Amino acid sequence: MPNPAAPRQNGKQLNPEVRKHNFDEVAQIFTKEEALAEANRCLHCKNARCQANCPVGVQIPDFIALVKDGKVGEAASKIMETSLLPAICGRVCPQEKHCEGNCVLKEKFGSVNIGMLERYTADTARKEGLLTTPVCAKSTGKKVACIGSGPSSLAAAAELARAGHQVTVFEALHAFGGVLRYGIPSFRLPREVIDHEIETVKSMGVTFRTDVLVGATETIADLLKEFDAVYVGSGAGLPTLTGIPGENAVGVYSANEFLTRVNLMQAYKFPQTDTPIRIGKRVVVLGGGNSAMDAARCAMRLGPKSVTVAYRRSAAEMPARAAEVEHAKEEGVVFEYLVTPKEVVADETGHVIGLKCTRNELGAPDEKGRRRPVEIPGSEFVMPVDTIIVAIGQKPNPIIAKTTPELKTTERGVLALDEEGKTSMPGVYAGGDIIRGGATVLLAMKDGIEAAKRINQYLQGK
Numbered sequence: 001m002p003n004p005a006a007p008r009q010n011g012k013q014l015n016p017e018v019r020k021h022n023f024d025e026v027a028q029i030f031t032k033e034e035a036l037a038e039a040n041r042c043l044h045c046k047n048a049r050c051q052a053n054c055p056v057g058v059q060i061p062d063f064i065a066l067v068k069d070g071k072v073g074e075a076a077s078k079i080m081e082t083s084l085l086p087a088i089c090g091r092v093c094p095q096e097k098h099c100e101g102n103c104v105l106k107e108k109f110g111s112v113n114i115g116m117l118e119r120y121t122a123d124t125a126r127k128e129g130l131l132t133t134p135v136c137a138k139s140t141g142k143k144v145a146c147i148g149s150g151p152s153s154l155a156a157a158a159e160l161a162r163a164g165h166q167v168t169v170f171e172a173l174h175a176f177g178g179v180l181r182y183g184i185p186s187f188r189l190p191r192e193v194i195d196h197e198i199e200t201v202k203s204m205g206v207t208f209r210t211d212v213l214v215g216a217t218e219t220i221a222d223l224l225k226e227f228d229a230v231y232v233g234s235g236a237g238l239p240t241l242t243g244i245p246g247e248n249a250v251g252v253y254s255a256n257e258f259l260t261r262v263n264l265m266q267a268y269k270f271p272q273t274d275t276p277i278r279i280g281k282r283v284v285v286l287g288g289g290n291s292a293m294d295a296a297r298c299a300m301r302l303g304p305k306s307v308t309v310a311y312r313r314s315a316a317e318m319p320a321r322a323a324e325v326e327h328a329k330e331e332g333v334v335f336e337y338l339v340t341p342k343e344v345v346a347d348e349t350g351h352v353i354g355l356k357c358t359r360n361e362l363g364a365p366d367e368k369g370r371r372r373p374v375e376i377p378g379s380e381f382v383m384p385v386d387t388i389i390v391a392i393g394q395k396p397n398p399i400i401a402k403t404t405p406e407l408k409t410t411e412r413g414v415l416a417l418d419e420e421g422k423t424s425m426p427g428v429y430a431g432g433d434i435i436r437g438g439a440t441v442l443l444a445m446k447d448g449i450e451a452a453k454r455i456n457q458y459l460q461g462k
Contacts, residue, residue: 002043008110009038016330020300023186023268026327027091030120039068042112043104050099050114055446056089056155057082060099060114067121073130075121080134084158084200085151085445087126087193090119092184093442094321126196133203137164142459145170145227147214147400150178151441152432153233154201155448156455160231161204163456168227169206172213175264178235179433180441182264183256183291185298215399220407220428229427229455232415233448234400236433240393242286246344247390251280251352255291255391262298280386281305284355286341287391288318293325295389296333307332308383310339312360312373336383338362340375344388355383396434412437421454429455 012028013019019026030038044061051060058079066075079086095101095115103111125131142165146153149171157167175181177194202208212218214234223230239254241247258277261267265275279302285295288311300307309328311318314337318325329335338360345354359379362371401409408416408424414437415423415430423430431447433439 002040004041004043004105004109006037006041008041009034009113009116011113011116016327016332019187020297020331021303023301025190026187027116029123030116032124035067035117035120035124036070038113038117039064041105041109042068045104049102049104050112053098053102055098055442056449058086058089058099058118063121064112064114064117067117072121072124072128073132076125076131079118079121080131082449083155083445084134085154085197086118087122088151088180088189088197089442089445090115090117090122091189091193092180092440094440096321096323098442123193131200133200134158134162136162136204139166140164140459142166142229143168143227144229144231144455144459145223146231146233147220147223148172148178148232148234148432148434149176149198149208150233150235150432150444151180152235152434152444152448153178153231154198155445156231156233156431156452157206157448158201158204159449159452160455161201161206163452165456165459167206169201169208170212170214170218170223171208171210172234173264174210176208176210179237182260183294185259185263185294187297187301188294213399215397215403220400220404220425224427228459229429231448231451231455232400232423232428232430232434233432233444234396234434235444236394236396236414236436236438238395238397239390240395242341242390242392244341244343246346246352249344249346249352250350251278251386252344252388252390255285255287255295255389256394258295258389259291259298262302268298268302277302278387279304282385283307283387283389284383284385285309285389285391287311287393288313288320289391289393290320290324291394292389292391293320293328295391297324297328297331299387299389300328300331300333304387306334308334308336310336310341310355310357310383312338312340313370314338314362317362317370338373340373342380345382352385352388355385355388357381357383394433394438396437400434421451427458429458 063078100111239256267277343356360373363374432444
């Protein structure tokens with residue numbers, strides 16, 4: 001019988017004083033005993049709210065039941081019926097907003113730790129050789145191009161291959177994974193996990209090509225001469241900047257550049273790797289989202305004396321996952337709330353030495369329901385700083401839209417879709433951050449899966 005009142009298993013983590021000096025994965029995989037104990041907490045609800053609130057439709061009670069019975073390989077196959085990136089989702093999905101946030105045990109006993117169970121299933125099945133290649137339908141003879149190799153394109157490519165289409169993924173960089181590889185640090189998502197999930201997609205017959213910047217190397221019009229349909233999943237890699245005076249000073253990074261240097265180019269290993277990165281004694285990260293937490297935690301591992309996250313609202317309004325904020329605090333990151341940056345101060349050589357700010361108080365709610373920050377007159381102060389990392393959002397690179405005028409965009413610069421999920425160009429579909437302007441890995445995957453279904457119907461002439 002299930003035992004929902006048993007203590008929730010959260011697994012072990014590396015000691016903060018050790019992990020803040022390396023890039024090893026922080027959260028450790030469940031032991032078999034922990035996994036069985038947590039699986040036994042699940043009530044296997046008939047009308048499971050967890051599954052109903054999973055954007056990619058993972059059959060959660062079914063896979064947990066298989067884990068409970070010791071059938072890890074079958075559990076992995078069950079997950080992969082709807083999601084082909086289980087080891088990634090188990091690590092970076094905000095389960096607290098989806099499946100775990102809707103678990104019937106949440107209020108009384110604490111939600112079942114679905115994310116850790118998914119990760120345990122995927123990792124154990126891989127290590128024990130229990131994963132099987134998803135079955136693909138007979139070839140349709142149709143060819144589809146997927147632009148980008150991030151979570152949205154990977155999900156779309158896998159579903160299209162499963163439907164029997166010939167799929168080619170085009171990546172602008174020299175390595176695959178998109179934001180999974182350049183944006184998310186290895187202490188949250190090890191590189192070998194990304195590599196393995198991509199190998200699963202390759203095993204389905206999907207072809208991958210690097211160093212193809214669509215919009216420059218080739219245009220969408222060029223692709224449509226070779227392919228029957230195109231999926232645009234190129235993400236949102238263009239940083240949003242503050243626009244304050246002095247922002248071009250040496251020592252000011254966008255989070256995109258900083259995280260790409262650290263994660264993709266492995267600048268923390270310089271000179272063993274080719275890419276250097278300069279980090280001073282005092283680092284300030286501007287922003288309150290998950291990218292800000294990633295930047296702050298990466299910066300801490302580069303050896304400064306202090307890392308401070310400066311956020312213009314209070315802790316209650318911070319959009320980052322609570323677990324990531326807690327991990328950052330454990331590793332020594334300091335948080336300054338209700339602070340607005342006003343000017344970057346540089347020395348005579350052009351290097352940043354300070355950040356002028358004002359203090360805020362919270363005013364009326366904005367259109368999203370969050371209270372607006374209102375500057376307090378006379379509250380100006382200067383934060384001494386050697387490095388500033390701007391992590392206040394990102395938007396799509398405009399290169400595809402500029403080279404393909406047939407594609408309509410919105411005022412936010414994202415691709416516009418109609419009510420059926422189509423772009424304004426026949427045969428071209430899109431999803432992920434290129435239509436959202438910045439969201440989660442899981443929502444990007446959802447977009448890719450849904451677009452693949454629409455592309456399949458399009459190719460069938462429906």
